[in-house]
Amino acid sequence: MQTLDPTPSEPPVLVDEPTDLVPPKSPRRIGWARRRRALSAFWKTYRRSRMGMVGLVMMVLFILLAVVGPFFVPAKDVSVAFATGKPFQPPTVHWLLGTDNFGRSVLSLIVVGSRISLIVGFAATVVTMVLGAGIGIASGFYGGKTDTLLNALTNWFLVIPWIALAIVMASILGPTLLNIILIIGITSWAGTARLVRAQALTVKERPYVERARALGGGDLHTIAHHILPNVMPVIFANTVLTVALSILAETTLSLLGLGDPNSVSWGGIINEAFQAGALSAGYWWWIIPPGVMIVLVVLAFTMCGYALDEIINPRLRER
Amino acid sequence: MSDPQPEPDVAELGVPVVEVEGLEVNFKGRVGFFSGLLGRKGSDAKAVDGVSITLHEGEVLALAGESGCGKTTTARAIMGLLIPDAGTIRYRGEPLARSRRGLRGYRRQVQMVFQDPTAALNPRQTIYEIVAEGLRIHGVPGGPDAKTEEQLVARALSRAGLRPPERFYLLYPHELSGGQRQRVVIAGALVVDPTVIVADEPVSNLDASVRGEILALLMKLREGSRISILIVTHDLGLAWTVADRVAVMYLGRVVEVGPAEEVLQRPKHPYTKALLNVVPEAGGTERPILQGEPPDPTRIPKGCRFHPRCPVVASGRAERLGILNRCIGEDLALEEIAPGHDVACYLTGLGEEP
Numbered sequence: 035m036q037t038l039d040p041t042p043s044e045p046p047v048l049v050d051e052p053t054d055l056v057p058p059k060s061p062r063r064i065g066w067a068r069r070r071r072a073l074s075a076f077w078k079t080y081r082r083s084r085m086g087m088v089g090l091v092m093m094v095l096f097i098l099l100a101v102v103g104p105f106f107v108p109a110k111d112v113s114v115a116f117a118t119g120k121p122f123q124p125p126t127v128h129w130l131l132g133t134d135n136f137g138r139s140v141l142s143l144i145v146v147g148s149r150i151s152l153i154v155g156f157a158a159t160v161v162t163m164v165l166g167a168g169i170g171i172a173s174g175f176y177g178g179k180t181d182t183l184l185n186a187l188t189n190w191f192l193v194i195p196w197i198a199l200a201i202v203m204a205s206i207l208g209p210t211l212l213n214i215i216l217i218i219g220i221t222s223w224a225g226t227a228r229l230v231r232a233q234a235l236t237v238k239e240r241p242y243v244e245r246a247r248a249l250g251g252g253d254l255h256t257i258a259h260h261i262l263p264n265v266m267p268v269i270f271a272n273t274v275l276t277v278a279l280s281i282l283a284e285t286t287l288s289l290l291g292l293g294d295p296n297s298v299s300w301g302g303i304i305n306e307a308f309q310a311g312a313l314s315a316g317y318w319w320w321i322i323p324p325g326v327m328i329v330l331v332v333l334a335f336t337m338c339g340y341a342l343d344e345i346i347n348p349r350l351r352e353r
Numbered sequence: 354m355s356d357p358q359p360e361p362d363v364a365e366l367g368v369p370v371v372e373v374e375g376l377e378v379n380f381k382g383r384v385g386f387f388s389g390l391l392g393r394k395g396s397d398a399k400a401v402d403g404v405s406i407t408l409h410e411g412e413v414l415a416l417a418g419e420s421g422c423g424k425t426t427t428a429r430a431i432m433g434l435l436i437p438d439a440g441t442i443r444y445r446g447e448p449l450a451r452s453r454r455g456l457r458g459y460r461r462q463v464q465m466v467f468q469d470p471t472a473a474l475n476p477r478q479t480i481y482e483i484v485a486e487g488l489r490i491h492g493v494p495g496g497p498d499a500k501t502e503e504q505l506v507a508r509a510l511s512r513a514g515l516r517p518p519e520r521f522y523l524l525y526p527h528e529l530s531g532g533q534r535q536r537v538v539i540a541g542a543l544v545v546d547p548t549v550i551v552a553d554e555p556v557s558n559l560d561a562s563v564r565g566e567i568l569a570l571l572m573k574l575r576e577g578s579r580i581s582i583l584i585v586t587h588d589l590g591l592a593w594t595v596a597d598r599v600a601v602m603y604l605g606r607v608v609e610v611g612p613a614e615e616v617l618q619r620p621k622h623p624y625t626k627a628l629l630n631v632v633p634e635a636g637g638t639e640r641p642i643l644q645g646e647p648p649d650p651t652r653i654p655k656g657c658r659f660h661p662r663c664p665v666v667a668s669g670r671a672e673r674l675g676i677l678n679r680c681i682g683e684d685l686a687l688e689e690i691a692p693g694h695d696v697a698c699y700l701t702g703l704g705e706e707p
Contacts, residue, residue: 067523068479241472248432249487249541250460252453259486263477 079345086341092334100152103145111142112298125319132319134303135310143303144324150299151331154215155281161219162276166226167262167269173227174234175253175261185231191224197286204292211294218283226272230265237264267346275339278332285328300324366598366693367410368445370549370581371431371463376404376440378426382651396651400426402605403440405687408549411579413572415592415613417628418602421647424585425468427602428553431583432465444549461491464542466571468554470534474526480537481522484509487545505544513540514570532563539570550574553585568595589625590632593617598693601625604647604658607687611694621696623665623707656681657699665700665707674703 080086110118119137123129131140173184200217207213237243238261246256287293288301289308307313307320382395401423408414416424430437433449433456442449444459464487467473474483484506487493493505500508510518513536526534535555542550552571556564572595574580586592592599592613599617600610601624609622620626627642642664648654660666660680671677676699679685687695688702700707 068482071523240475241467241469242475244434245465245467245473245538245541246486246490247434248460248465249490249545250457251486251490252457255490259478260475264475 076345080341083341083344085337086344089334089337089339089341092330093338096148096331096334097152099145100148104149107142107145111139112146113138122315122317124317131323132317134306134320140303140320140323143298144300144327147298147300147303147324148327148331150211150294150297151281151284151301151328154211154218154284154299155277155331155335157215158218158222158280158283159273159276161216162223162226162280163269163273165219165223166272167230167265169223170227170230171234171257171261171265174231175238175257181231184227188224188227188231191221192228196221196283200283200287201290201292204287209292209294211297214284214287214292214294217287218280222276222279222283226269226276229268229272233265233268234261237261240264271339271342271346273339274335274342278335278339281328281335282332300328366412369407370410370445371408371583372441372443372446373407373427373431374405374441374443376401376427376430376442377438378423378430378435379438398650399605399653400650401430401437402653404602404605404607405440406600406607406610408581408583410548410581411575412598413575413582413584413596415596415599416583416585416602417589417592417599418587419628419647420587421604421650422602423605423650424587424602425553428465428551428583428585431551432463433459457491461545462547463549463551464545464547466535466538466542466550466552466555469558470531470538471526471558473538474534476526478525479522480510480515480524480526480529481506483526483537484540484544487541491545493545506540509540509544510537512543512574513537514566515540530563531559532566535559535563535567536570539567543574547580549581549583551583551585554587555584556591557587571595588632589617589628593632601628604653605650606658606697607695608659608698609694609696610687611691611696615691615694621690621694621701621707622659622698623663623700624659626707627664654681656683657685657697671699674700674705676700676703 080090119129119133119139121133121135121137123133123137125132129139129141131144134140134143169184169188173181173188200221203217203220204213207217238256240260243256243260246260251259284293284299285301285304288299289305291305293299293302293305295302301324303324304321307317310317310320312318312320377399378401379397379399382397384393384395404423404427406414406416406427416427418424426435429435431442433442433451436451444462449459450456478486485502488502488505493502506522507518510516510521515521515533515536521529521533521537526537529537539550539555550571555571556567559567568591571582571584575582584592584595589599589601596613598611599613600607601616601622602608603624609616609620609625616625617629617632620629630642643662645662648658648661654661657663657680663671663680665671666677666680671680679699685697685699687697689695690701698707
């Protein structure tokens, strides 16, 4: 019969230099220290992506423009009644991007419009993510009939042409800012839900989920502590791409005249230009600059999104 | 052991903590869509088919057998991780609750150690969070003079041999060695002060060098805290080293159960003997008697379910002894041949050794 030494041998000693900081005592500080460490490691990887950095710089500039820019534009500049310029003025030194049919500075309109475009982009993304993640996790985690039902719903939203659905909803609900946000969110969550469901399906089979159950954790505990944190990276990379798509969707709806008529957005500017016949009259300064802005902001978010995806998605890593 | 009368050895064994009686677990067979339309039914796999085992206080019981014999399924059923088709599981005399709250209370007492520590730890959590998870689920620490969460985590980590505990708080599972990860899993179980630990192949994924350490750790827990341990293993040599009692399973049934010394030194079932033949500690010859794999659990052989592979049947000895017809035709149950030593084999009725 083999005998065992009842005391375990030497307490295992770590070879690496893992903790350079003094271990904090309170659980909350431990959690924060972990997050800080994870974030700095993430930043180190992200910084190496040139595409990601260019996208990030552009994104920050656009956000700055949207947050700060409108404060430098006098209210009368964008007012139909009090605009100071002559209508349809081509770009000059004084009117850098010319004027529209009411004599408003197109540059001022673009600066003011950036705010609405980004607000709609971000808010619609939040709606998309909450719906997509919620439905995706419920579908993947619970499985069975829940999954069949939610998956059918997801597929329905995936195959229906979103623009048709959005037009119908916009004409029923009416074109307010909040409705535009909801419509974009409701028409675009399906892709996210599909992605999240797939991830939840693989995560829920991992033994640590079983361990959580054996410890006595219920469904909510498992979802909050194990499923969600492991699905989060996928959601996060997807979020940034969704912002770009939401901005584009808002532009499309505004262009079709379904935007909020009371607020200036880039899509709205282009729509007004179309209505005023800017295309045939050759008022290029009224159409091209907002268009370029849309392209650039979408590009910025897309670049960031792809860079994130490359870091987070293991299949794209090391390519 | 459904008999409520205390048998001679029971007093020595201590109070039954977990009692499993007549446990049955079937896995539903899948059937194709069109075959289903034609009325074909998938054949159920009887993973566990009438298992009764008892785990006593402060005891180490090894549940041994080849892969696919239902030992892990039995362990999972004991943990309440799957719902058995039949049979009862009792904890200190109380049937296992199926309600969420009842199960949670039970799981504070009965904890599990997993086979693959790498997979059983969430890679996105730090060691501190992993160990504290049980405390958070059960709302410990509570009460006025209770220890803080941090103290309890530190205590569990050092009980599991991870010292000094503070050094591990902020590490991630991938920064530890396999043995250390298994210690973390054990610490995560210990933190809620369980009375029973169900260990499913706790060392089979570890290096030989750390195996002994992890086993010694489990043994120390038993001695120090009177924790009962059910250890699921395919390795009779391991059972030999650590267990007080051994239950050998074959194809969903317990075929032999008894004190480790008895079962492993004087096996009464041909299957146990065949398994021991490859265990060096038991004087094994390293030449396996057993050929092939256990039959498909969807098609369990009639009679003694071991007969298609039984060396006693194959050598013609069963025929000479006149038990062959029963071996291949009559199902049989465990029979007590010595105090606390039960065997399911027709040989024992004749007083024959396998």
